[in-house]
Amino acid sequence: MKISSFRVLGLLLCSAVLPSAPVFAQAPPGSSDVASLRAQALGDTVAWDIVEGITTEVGPRPAASPKEALAREWAVAELKSLGFANVRSEPYTMKAWVRGEERAQVVAPFEQPLVIATLGNSGSTGPKGLDAEVVLFSDLAALTAAPDGSLKGKIAYVTHTMKANQDGSGYGPYGQVRRAGPNIAAKKGASAILIRSIGTDSHRVAHTGVTTFEPGVTPIPAAALSIPDADNIERMAKRGKPLRVHLLLTPKILENQPSGNVIAEVPGSDPDAGIIVVAGHLDSWDQGTGAVDDGAGIAIVAAAAKRIMDAGQPRRTIRILWAGAEEVGGDGARAYFARHSSEKHVLAMESDFGADRVWRVNFALPESAKAVQERISAALAPLGIVVGHDKAGDGADIEPLIASGVSGIDLGQEGTRYFDLHHTPDDTLDKIDPAQLAQNVAAWVTVLAVAANAQEPLR
Amino acid sequence: MKISSFRVLGLLLCSAVLPSAPVFAQAPPGSSDVASLRAQALGDTVAWDIVEGITTEVGPRPAASPKEALAREWAVAELKSLGFANVRSEPYTMKAWVRGEERAQVVAPFEQPLVIATLGNSGSTGPKGLDAEVVLFSDLAALTAAPDGSLKGKIAYVTHTMKANQDGSGYGPYGQVRRAGPNIAAKKGASAILIRSIGTDSHRVAHTGVTTFEPGVTPIPAAALSIPDADNIERMAKRGKPLRVHLLLTPKILENQPSGNVIAEVPGSDPDAGIIVVAGHLDSWDQGTGAVDDGAGIAIVAAAAKRIMDAGQPRRTIRILWAGAEEVGGDGARAYFARHSSEKHVLAMESDFGADRVWRVNFALPESAKAVQERISAALAPLGIVVGHDKAGDGADIEPLIASGVSGIDLGQEGTRYFDLHHTPDDTLDKIDPAQLAQNVAAWVTVLAVAANAQEPLR
Numbered sequence: 001m002k003i004s005s006f007r008v009l010g011l012l013l014c015s016a017v018l019p020s021a022p023v024f025a026q027a028p029p030g031s032s033d034v035a036s037l038r039a040q041a042l043g044d045t046v047a048w049d050i051v052e053g054i055t056t057e058v059g060p061r062p063a064a065s066p067k068e069a070l071a072r073e074w075a076v077a078e079l080k081s082l083g084f085a086n087v088r089s090e091p092y093t094m095k096a097w098v099r100g101e102e103r104a105q106v107v108a109p110f111e112q113p114l115v116i117a118t119l120g121n122s123g124s125t126g127p128k129g130l131d132a133e134v135v136l137f138s139d140l141a142a143l144t145a146a147p148d149g150s151l152k153g154k155i156a157y158v159t160h161t162m163k164a165n166q167d168g169s170g171y172g173p174y175g176q177v178r179r180a181g182p183n184i185a186a187k188k189g190a191s192a193i194l195i196r197s198i199g200t201d202s203h204r205v206a207h208t209g210v211t212t213f214e215p216g217v218t219p220i221p222a223a224a225l226s227i228p229d230a231d232n233i234e235r236m237a238k239r240g241k242p243l244r245v246h247l248l249l250t251p252k253i254l255e256n257q258p259s260g261n262v263i264a265e266v267p268g269s270d271p272d273a274g275i276i277v278v279a280g281h282l283d284s285w286d287q288g289t290g291a292v293d294d295g296a297g298i299a300i301v302a303a304a305a306k307r308i309m310d311a312g313q314p315r316r317t318i319r320i321l322w323a324g325a326e327e328v329g330g331d332g333a334r335a336y337f338a339r340h341s342s343e344k345h346v347l348a349m350e351s352d353f354g355a356d357r358v359w360r361v362n363f364a365l366p367e368s369a370k371a372v373q374e375r376i377s378a379a380l381a382p383l384g385i386v387v388g389h390d391k392a393g394d395g396a397d398i399e400p401l402i403a404s405g406v407s408g409i410d411l412g413q414e415g416t417r418y419f420d421l422h423h424t425p426d427d428t429l430d431k432i433d434p435a436q437l438a439q440n441v442a443a444w445v446t447v448l449a450v451a452a453n454a455q456e457p458l459r
Numbered sequence: 460m461k462i463s464s465f466r467v468l469g470l471l472l473c474s475a476v477l478p479s480a481p482v483f484a485q486a487p488p489g490s491s492d493v494a495s496l497r498a499q500a501l502g503d504t505v506a507w508d509i510v511e512g513i514t515t516e517v518g519p520r521p522a523a524s525p526k527e528a529l530a531r532e533w534a535v536a537e538l539k540s541l542g543f544a545n546v547r548s549e550p551y552t553m554k555a556w557v558r559g560e561e562r563a564q565v566v567a568p569f570e571q572p573l574v575i576a577t578l579g580n581s582g583s584t585g586p587k588g589l590d591a592e593v594v595l596f597s598d599l600a601a602l603t604a605a606p607d608g609s610l611k612g613k614i615a616y617v618t619h620t621m622k623a624n625q626d627g628s629g630y631g632p633y634g635q636v637r638r639a640g641p642n643i644a645a646k647k648g649a650s651a652i653l654i655r656s657i658g659t660d661s662h663r664v665a666h667t668g669v670t671t672f673e674p675g676v677t678p679i680p681a682a683a684l685s686i687p688d689a690d691n692i693e694r695m696a697k698r699g700k701p702l703r704v705h706l707l708l709t710p711k712i713l714e715n716q717p718s719g720n721v722i723a724e725v726p727g728s729d730p731d732a733g734i735i736v737v738a739g740h741l742d743s744w745d746q747g748t749g750a751v752d753d754g755a756g757i758a759i760v761a762a763a764a765k766r767i768m769d770a771g772q773p774r775r776t777i778r779i780l781w782a783g784a785e786e787v788g789g790d791g792a793r794a795y796f797a798r799h800s801s802e803k804h805v806l807a808m809e810s811d812f813g814a815d816r817v818w819r820v821n822f823a824l825p826e827s828a829k830a831v832q833e834r835i836s837a838a839l840a841p842l843g844i845v846v847g848h849d850k851a852g853d854g855a856d857i858e859p860l861i862a863s864g865v866s867g868i869d870l871g872q873e874g875t876r877y878f879d880l881h882h883t884p885d886d887t888l889d890k891i892d893p894a895q896l897a898q899n900v901a902a903w904v905t906v907l908a909v910a911a912n913a914q915e916p917l918r
Contacts, residue, residue, distance in 0.1 A: 057569045057695075060571070110514075111518075113518075113519070115884060202887075202889045203664065203885055204883075204885050228885070228888070232724035232748070234514060236515055239516075287663075425663035428663065430661045431661070
């Protein structure tokens with residue numbers, strides 16, 4: 001439903017900005033180049049080819065796995081074939097979390113199998129699993145309020161009321177159920193924790209994602225139920241009889257596994273003008289094929305950079321960062337920063353929120369770049385993109401750069417259906433609308449065309 | 460999306476037919492009773508309670524399994540508590556097909572796991588599985604045209620182009636890929652067969668369903684890929700390199716397992732007026748909870764029969780048939796017919812196409828019942844139901860009755876999203892819109908109010 005309505009929108013946008021006969025007075029030099037690049041990018045197919053390629057030829061590529069290593073090989077070959085300079089893989093090592101088996105079923109009051117996904121960093125139940133009574137909590141605050149020790153020998157279950165919204169802002173607060181819930185339950189003595197998937201769909205696909213235990217807290221088994229399964233056990237619990245679940249999770253940790261970032265560049269004409277980093281992440285969760293998270297992102301930034309490169313050398317270097325290991329804590333971003341922080345970065349941008357259209361731009365630019373910001377805003381308006389007033393710089397792949405004072409511009413994507421798919425087996429190529437993907441490329445090429453050539457300092 | 464838009468429609472329908480102040484001239488007696496029953500039924504909650512109950516308290520209930528036996532116990536208790544007469548379980552035995560393990564992955568040219576569902580009556584690969592090259596066919600005709608023996612040692616893969624439509628009529632022809640494909644592949648020497656799921660969704664949930672091998676043909680392993688997985692291997696195959704899949708399916712057959720039908724009645728005042736059978740099926744596939752297939756159907760027919768019962772004794776007996784083992788070939792329907800065919804059945808109706816609104820009625824009534832047909836058509840019109848001109852009598856649970864000459868009336872449900880859910884893990888309660896479910900009850904109670912009390916012969 002949404003796909004087709006947006007496809008129509010994409011086509012409308014497309015026809016609105018296609019180059020037309022010069023009936024109108026010419027725009028000043030520079031902005032007409034931007035308009036031309038923007039219009040051409042609405043017909044982009046490079047981004048589609050990248051995301052089609054990586055989902056088909058690589059597929060799932062979890063952090064520090066052999067499949068992530070294969071993705072780096074694939075990425076280096078792809079970026080070289082697109083004509084970028086200085087294409088290379090930059091390795092580092094890290095611990096890898098490996099899923100193992102995952103099974104759960106309600107054993108009382110009504111026997112039913114459950115669809116689950118183990119959370120990243122979850123502990124193991126051991127090969128025999130565990131069988132325990134479930135204590136239900138209506139939200140994270142209720143779990144937090146449970147007396148210490150009250151969960152001993154029990155499985156905690158935490159639900160929530162996350163709803164879909166356009167900017168994905170629900171993920172911050174509701175995502176805490178996943179990020180913080182297991183650590184809290186472990187400290188209260190729970191044997192394990194189940195959560196309602198952090199998602200907004202209604203399919204039998206559970207949402208995985210990373211959780212974190214404090215130093216000194218032994219990780220307990222932790223998994224998410226698909227939303228229909230969460231609904232089902234909540235209905236069962238309302239019958240008032242004790243709820244018992246059998247849970248089997250056998251994840252493991254492998255130390256010192258290889259991971260890495262892949263870098264490529266469009267070298268700028270003025271080395272003193274600084275580097276613009278455009279980032280996405282190469283790794284994905286293991287149950288989908290990493291299409292919207294984040295095959296689309298790496299495709300968008302590379303396709304936009306290629307259009308800038310093909311239009312003639314920009315003033316500033318554009319550096320593509322396809323980061324490793326974003327999903328489990330941003331090891332790639334930290335490795336990039338450790339290696340490159342002494343270089344002159346002036347702007348960092350990330351695409352990691354799916355493939356639906358860009359609807360808003362936010363900035364974190366200095367006063368000296370006010371005119372740049374105005375030119376970018378004006379150039380994005382024909383794509384239906386509005387100016388927001390939140391501070392830009394969002395994104396795990398660029399977080400250390402932004403924290404160090406690098407400027408940011410965020411192209412905010414329509415996120416209403418993002419958490420239907422995020423971290424599930426459903427993250428597959430068919431969820432990407434080619435017209436909206438191309439609108440993203442047009443937005444990115446617009447920003448880069450202005451920012452990479454601006455005479456004003458960006459930082 | 461669809462759910463909420465239909466919910467709005469349901470409410471509009473509801474307000475359109477609620478009893479209003481007698482501003483208009485009174486309708487003739489009889490039809491005003493029907494109108495009143497119809498209006499009240501739009502507020503029905505009995506059907507919801509039944510489908511909520513069976514999906515929560517029983518869940519998956521495959522034919523001739525212990526869970527189907529539990530469903531019969533649940534059903535007898537439920538139908539008794541609703542006040543029906545002559546509630547009983549009618550047992551029979553049959554062979555049971557049990558799923559076992561199911562795993563598949565592409566091993567060349569690109570290693571990727573696949574989401575699959577073993578087809579009912581599939582053979583086993585044995586515990587080690589098999590690894591073979593895949594030969595792709597664009598449709599069933601292409602498979603049928605393959606030379607005998609050409610598939611020896613190979614896995615056949617058959618795709619199709621089924622699209623969603625309102626009346627579900629694509630399931631007949633496209634469903635042949637599943638129903639007939641495995642037998643054809645087996646006769647040509649294939650080691651196994653994979654098919655694109657017979658469905659119209661785009662989720663990582665594969666569609667199971669029964670297949671049939673001719674006597675003398677040894678069943679080969681047979682499974683359906685989820686549609687995103689089917690897309691993926693079709694894209695891989697387009698790269699032109701040999702496609703190899705590792706497949707592990709370990710289903711088994713158990714002979715002489717208990718199954719059964721559950722019967723309940725609203726006894727009529729005139730034993731000579733004959734019996735109206737209203738049917739649905741109690742069994743479900745094992746991976747969902749049997750909400751739309753066919754928890755909704757059994758709920759609708761029982762809720763409508765209860766409203767007739769509560770309004771005063773009808774002329775004809777209404778017999779509820781909650782059949783066993785529909786999914787694997789209609790053993791319940793045949794067992795019912797074998798036991799009851801000598802009784803005077805005059806009309807048979809079935810609800811087995813989900814829970815979305817009834818949009819059309821079809822008839823198979825004799826000329827003598829023309830006035831009945833006209834009264835029913837007129838009484839259904841305020842629910843937005845149009846008259847079709849296809850021959851009624853569709854439905855596995857009533858097939859032997861219809862074949863023996865019993866009259867039929869089909870209340871055709873909106874089926875556009877039915878094959879998104881059919882035979883998948885996604886067949887869960889959240890897919891049912893309470894307002895549309897109640898509209899179904901209103902349609903059924905309207906038909907029964909006219910048919911059960913008509914003075915004209917129905918057969």
